[in-house]
Amino acid sequence: MAGPFPEFHTKDLPVYPSDLFIEWINIAIEEGVYEPHTMTLSTIDESGAPDARILILKNVTRNKxxxxxxxxxxxxxxxxxxxxxxxxxxxxxxxxxxxIRGVASKMTAEASSRDFLERSSEAREIALLGNQSKEMIHREDIDKELLKTRVLLKQTPNIVRPTWTLYEVDANEVEFW
Ligand SMILES: Cc1cc2nc3c(=O)[nH]c(=O)nc-3n(C[C@H](O)[C@H](O)[C@H](O)COP(=O)(O)O)c2cc1C
Incomplete structure (x- = not known):
């Protein structure tokens, strides 16, 4: 961290934290932050143990x-x-x-399909592999599978992975630091 950093005044804050979030992410983009739209999503498993991973932020609406x-x-x-x-x-x-802390809800199948089709063709190829969270098999096998999904995507460009699901997180607490 080298600074100088953008200033933050707590006077005249927007009513909705999501508006301040949009202001801040725009500053992050202007300042050349690497992949500012990536975030950590933390969840809790059935035994109460925490888990976390990086995801892409797909959209922001009023406090969602x-x-x-x-x-x-x-x-x-x-x-x-x-x-x-x-x-x-x-x-x-x-x-x-x-x-941000909140509650996640599944969106409709239509909204999820729309999101899938907005992804780049490379991202759709990977998503069509369908091996998320599974242990990695051999690299060559993945490459072979990727070739198959590439062909499938060429033949049926509007194919949607039925399990692709868009979620909204309804925030009940947002901290800016
Ligand atoms: C930069 C980056 C962006 C990612 N974006 C997504 C994403 O938008 N959706 C997703 O399901 N996984 C995404 N991943 C993969 C996840 O981090 C994670 O490995 C995968 O979703 C499996 O997580 P799980 O086993 O906890 O379900 C991304 C990974 C990286 C490194």
Missing amino acids: WYFATSATSRKREQLKSNRRVALMFNWSTIDRQIR
Whole structure:
């Protein structure tokens, strides 16, 4: 961390934390923060143990933050038993962090399909592999499977992975640091 860092005045804050979040992520983009739209999603498993991983922020609306994932993933199992989550953005080069706590809800199949089709073709190829959260098999086998999904995508460009699921996180606490 080198600074100088963007200033933060607590006077005249917007009414909704999501508006301040949008201001801050725009500053992060202007300041050249690497992948500012990536965040950590923390969940809790059935035994009460925490888990965390990096995800892409898909959208923000009034106090709601969105992510998408596969319904066959480990996090999906965890969200089935406990919908309480935390999101964390760390923009260390501008010395900023945002912590969000809230409840995740599944969006409709239509919204999930729309999100899937908005992904790049490379991201759709990977998502179509369907091996999320599984132990990695041999690299050559993955490459062979990727070739198959590439062909499938060329033949049926509007194919949607049925297990792809968009979630919204309804925030009940947002901390700007
Ligand atoms: C930069 C980056 C972005 C990622 N974005 C997503 C994402 O948007 N959705 C997703 O399901 N996994 C994403 N992943 C993979 C997850 O971090 C994780 O490995 C995967 O979802 C399996 O997690 P789980 O076993 O806890 O369910 C991303 C990984 C990285 C490194």
